[in-house]
Amino acid sequence: xxxxxxxxxxxxxxxxxxxxxxxxxxxxxxxxxxxxxxxxxxxxxxxxxxxxxxxxxxxxxxxxxxxxxxxxxxxxxxxxxxxxxxxxxxxxxxxxxxxxxxxxxxxx
Amino acid sequence: xxxxxxxxxxxxxxxxxxxxxxxxxxxxxxxxxxxxxxxxxxxxxxxxxxxxxxxxxxxxxxxxxxxxxxxxxxxxxxxxxxxxxxxxxxxxxxxxxxxxxxxxxxxxxxxxxxxxxxxxxxxxxxxxxxxxxxxxxxxxxxxxxxxxxxxxxxxxxxxxxxxxxxxxxxxxxxxxxxxxxxxxxxxxxxxxxxxxxxxxxxxxxxxxxxxxxxxxxxxxxxxxxxxxxxxxxxxxxxxxxxxxxxxxxxxxxxxxxxxxxxxxxxxxxxxxxxxxxxxxxxxxxxxxxxxxxxxxxxxxxxxxxxxxxxxxxxxxxxxxxxxxxxxxxxxxxxxxxxxxxxxxxxxxxxxxxxxxxxxxxxxxxxxxxxxxxxxxxxxxxxxxxxxxxxxxxxxxxxxxxxxxxxxxxxxxxxxxxxxxxxxxxxxxxxxxxxxxxxxxxxxxxxxxxxxxxxxxxxxxxxxxxxxxxxxxxxxxxxxxxxxxxx
Numbered sequence: 001x002x003x004x005x006x007x008x009x010x011x012x013x014x015x016x017x018x019x020x021x022x023x024x025x026x027x028x029x030x031x032x033x034x035x036x037x038x039x040x041x042x043x044x045x046x047x048x049x050x051x052x053x054x055x056x057x058x059x060x061x062x063x064x065x066x067x068x069x070x071x072x073x074x075x076x077x078x079x080x081x082x083x084x085x086x087x088x089x090x091x092x093x094x095x096x097x098x099x100x101x102x103x104x105x106x107x108x
Numbered sequence: 109x110x111x112x113x114x115x116x117x118x119x120x121x122x123x124x125x126x127x128x129x130x131x132x133x134x135x136x137x138x139x140x141x142x143x144x145x146x147x148x149x150x151x152x153x154x155x156x157x158x159x160x161x162x163x164x165x166x167x168x169x170x171x172x173x174x175x176x177x178x179x180x181x182x183x184x185x186x187x188x189x190x191x192x193x194x195x196x197x198x199x200x201x202x203x204x205x206x207x208x209x210x211x212x213x214x215x216x217x218x219x220x221x222x223x224x225x226x227x228x229x230x231x232x233x234x235x236x237x238x239x240x241x242x243x244x245x246x247x248x249x250x251x252x253x254x255x256x257x258x259x260x261x262x263x264x265x266x267x268x269x270x271x272x273x274x275x276x277x278x279x280x281x282x283x284x285x286x287x288x289x290x291x292x293x294x295x296x297x298x299x300x301x302x303x304x305x306x307x308x309x310x311x312x313x314x315x316x317x318x319x320x321x322x323x324x325x326x327x328x329x330x331x332x333x334x335x336x337x338x339x340x341x342x343x344x345x346x347x348x349x350x351x352x353x354x355x356x357x358x359x360x361x362x363x364x365x366x367x368x369x370x371x372x373x374x375x376x377x378x379x380x381x382x383x384x385x386x387x388x389x390x391x392x393x394x395x396x397x398x399x400x401x402x403x404x405x406x407x408x409x410x411x412x413x414x415x416x417x418x419x420x421x422x423x424x425x426x427x428x429x430x431x432x433x434x435x436x437x438x439x440x441x442x443x444x445x446x447x448x449x450x451x452x453x454x455x456x457x458x459x460x461x462x463x464x465x466x467x468x469x470x471x472x473x474x475x476x477x478x479x480x481x482x483x484x485x486x487x488x489x490x491x492x493x494x495x496x497x498x499x500x501x502x503x504x505x506x507x508x509x510x511x512x513x514x515x516x517x518x519x520x521x522x523x524x525x526x527x528x529x530x531x532x533x534x535x536x537x538x539x540x541x542x543x544x545x546x547x548x549x550x551x552x553x554x555x556x557x558x559x560x561x562x563x564x565x566x567x568x569x570x571x572x573x574x575x576x577x578x579x580x581x582x583x584x585x586x587x588x589x590x591x592x593x594x
Contacts, residue, residue: 033513037543078119082517085112085145092175093114096129099179100186 006069013056014065016072020049027080028053034075038063109147110156110165113174116519117141125559127519130181131434132162135563181438185522188440188447188455191242193495195444195456197250197469198233200225200260202461204253206286206328208320210353210395212385212473224257225461232487233459234268238275239491245272248282248306250458250469255289265301282306287339288322288331295342305339307332309350309372311358311365319355319395336372351378354405355395362409370421377413378426379406381550384533385473399546403553410557417572422581429576431555434523435562436577446525446551448509453484453500463487465494467503470529481538482529503528506538514542520555 005017018028025043028051032041039055046052053072055065115128124141127133136144136155143149144165149156159165166174202223204211225233237245247268254261265281272279280302287307298305310316313329320328339348350369352358358365369377381402382388382395406427413425430443444451452467459465463486466472471482482503485494494500507526509515515524530547531540542548561569574585 030514030517033541034543036541079517081145082117085115088112089114092171093129095175096114096178096182099176100183102179 004070004073006066006073008066009054011056012065013054014069016053016055016069017046018051018053018076020051023051023076023080024083025051027076027083030079030082031072031076035068035072038068039065109168110149110151110160111168111171112145113163113166113178115164116517116521118519120556120559120563123563125519126164127522128163128178129522130163130178130185130438131522132164133435133519133559134158134162134164184438185440188442188451189449191244192454193240193457194242194244194442195246195248196233196237196240197248197456197458198225198230198264199250199252199458199461199472200230200254200264201257202252203256204251204286205256205289205323206253206320207323208387209391210319210355210382210386210388212383212388212469223252223461225260225463227260227263229461229463229487230260230264231267232463234264234271236459236465236487236491236494237268238271238277240495242277244278246280246282248284250284252461253286253289254283255285255294258294262297265303269301280304286320286328286332287335288328290335290339292338292342295339298347299343303343303347305343305348307336307348307350308353309368309374310353310355311361312368315355315357315361315365318357319353333372345373349376350374351380353380353382354402355382356397357395359397359401359405362405363412366409366412366416366423370416370423375422376424376426379409380427381406383470384530385470386476399549403550406554407557414569414572417575417582418568420582422575424576424579427554428558428573431523431558432573433577435555435558436573445527446523448507448521448525449504450507450526450528452482452503452507452529453495454504457484457495459487467500468529470533474529474533481532503538512539512542514548518542520552523555524551 007015007017009015028043032043032053035041039057039061042054042056044052044054055069055072057063057065113128115126117124117126119125120135122138124136124138125133126136140149140155144159149159149165156165163174163178237247247264249261249264261283268279268281282304283298284306287305308320309332310319313327316329316332317327322328322331336348350372352365366377381399382397388395410425410428413423416423430441430446433439433441434446442455444455447455452471457465457467458469458472460472464472464475464483465485465487466475467482467484474481475483484497484499507528509521509524509526512526515521515526518524527547528538531545532538534546535541535544562573571582571586575582578585
């Protein structure tokens with residue numbers, strides 16, 4: 001657990017510090033989105049090149065925030081992988097769709 | 109070194125499941141997936157050939173060719189867009205002799221005359237319908253109970269047929285009826301035209317009568333049974349099909365409900381969950397259930413239906429068949445609830461008895477509560493104002509599943525669709541949050557259930573699936589060997 005950047009704060013909420021060098025903002029947002037039903041999540045820039053993701057229990061829902069934060073770390077890898085491979089073929093996807101509808105003169 | 113072509117992925121039990129833009133799919137072990145993205149797959153391996161033939165990877169020199177081929181296949185997958193609005197639902201009257209507990213159209217007592225479309229409006233509706241650029245026109249007469257105003261129904265059908273002598277479209281009609289009022293005279297008329305009858309059967313007498321009581325207190329089931337036989341005798345066996353609505357009462361009787369379909373010699377069944385509209389909301393305590401309850405009902409029903417097919421009775425589960433078509437064939441389907449962009453307005457529209465036009469049935473229902481979110485115009489407007497207007501464009505722009513949060517990375521997006529009306533009803537937002545969406549959960553669970561069966565590649569089950577897709581008897585599609593996925 002020592003290497004996990006999970007910190008329990010005084011008000012029992014949890015903070016995860018994430019290096020922008022490793023995980024981009026899009027991956028952090030996409031990951032956070034997946035957990036919005038379980039707890040309240042807030043993303044902030046807490047230092048230069050460091051994002052902070054705060055987890056707080058919903059008023060009507062007591063959840064194990066530590067467990068959620070651990071799941072969040074795994075999901076973050078998943079989301080970052082998607083974005084990394086998307087970089088390789090994202091433009092090809094655009095070309096496929098563009099070519100598929102190319103008989104249409106005014107796409108806009 | 110090979111190049112990756114566009115794909116989406118998710119974990120699938122201990123494996124990874126990948127799809128691409130054209131709906132090709134592959135299951136990979138964790139190690140294979142890692143090798144794929146790290147570009148470590150040996151080009152002489154079977155895995156390399158599989159990935160390559162399904163367009164997940166290609167040689168850098170072939171990128172241009174692969175892109176062109178993928179775009180052609182993509183166009184085929186999206187070919188439902190070629191036709192623009194095909195399904196046109198007309199509500200000639202809201203009057204109904206039935207008082208279904210889950211009625212989503214706020215049907216009215218048959219003595220209330222104000223809920224009827226007049227002939228002049230009906231003609232205006234038909235004129236608008238024929239302005240659609242689609243070569244295929246399906247006019248669905250819904251209600252209320254359209255047979256209560258059969259004279260108007262006849263006039264709409266005759267006028268459309270006359271107009272089509274000029275337009276030369278592929279024209280057909282559907283009459284949605286509870287069948288309890290149908291007469292020999294009406295059936296004789298129906299037989300002369302390309303009219304299909306869509307009715308409802310909720311299961312054995314006890315369930316059917318509970319869900320669908322008649323206003324006069326008589327059994328709707330007894331009348332249904334009697335009139336079903338008469339209908340088939342006059343118009344033929346294949347012109348009538350039935351739909352099922354699953355209520356809380358249905359949940360413990362999946363076998364009995366399916367057996368009822370067989371008893372009545374139907375060869376298709378559509379396991380439909382309750383829609384959260386109209387009386388279904390008011391009667392939630394009596395009828396409602398959780399989405400998990402429905403998914404469980406669906407799964408056990410599907411397995412039972414597969415078993416029935418294996419025992420020699422051809423019975424298609426329509427929802428599974430639509431999804432399987434999307435997974436196992438390169439073609440698109442015309443099922444509007446699983447489309448991206450959504451089918452509202454561009455694939456179907458609803459013309460209400462009062463001349464108002466909505467993107468869908470549910471849109472009309474919302475208008476009853478004072479919310480005109482899905483109201484797109486009225487019959488007094490020009491076709492272009494209604495169907496090329498800002499309202500439709502704005503709704504469609506926000507209902508392209510590939511661009512929606514969560515859906516954009518979901519490998520199931522190619523088999524699924526956007527449902528802005530349902531999102532709006534459940535979450536007051538046409539885009540909606542997928543994480544809490546019931547419809548997303550339902551579709552994911554059902555598609556994954558089918559994918560699990562496909563991945564297991566049980567030849568008997570796969571034969572049943574192919575018989576559904578091709579609408580042929582099991583013995584006509586049976587393959588005795590393994591690997592009949594493709």
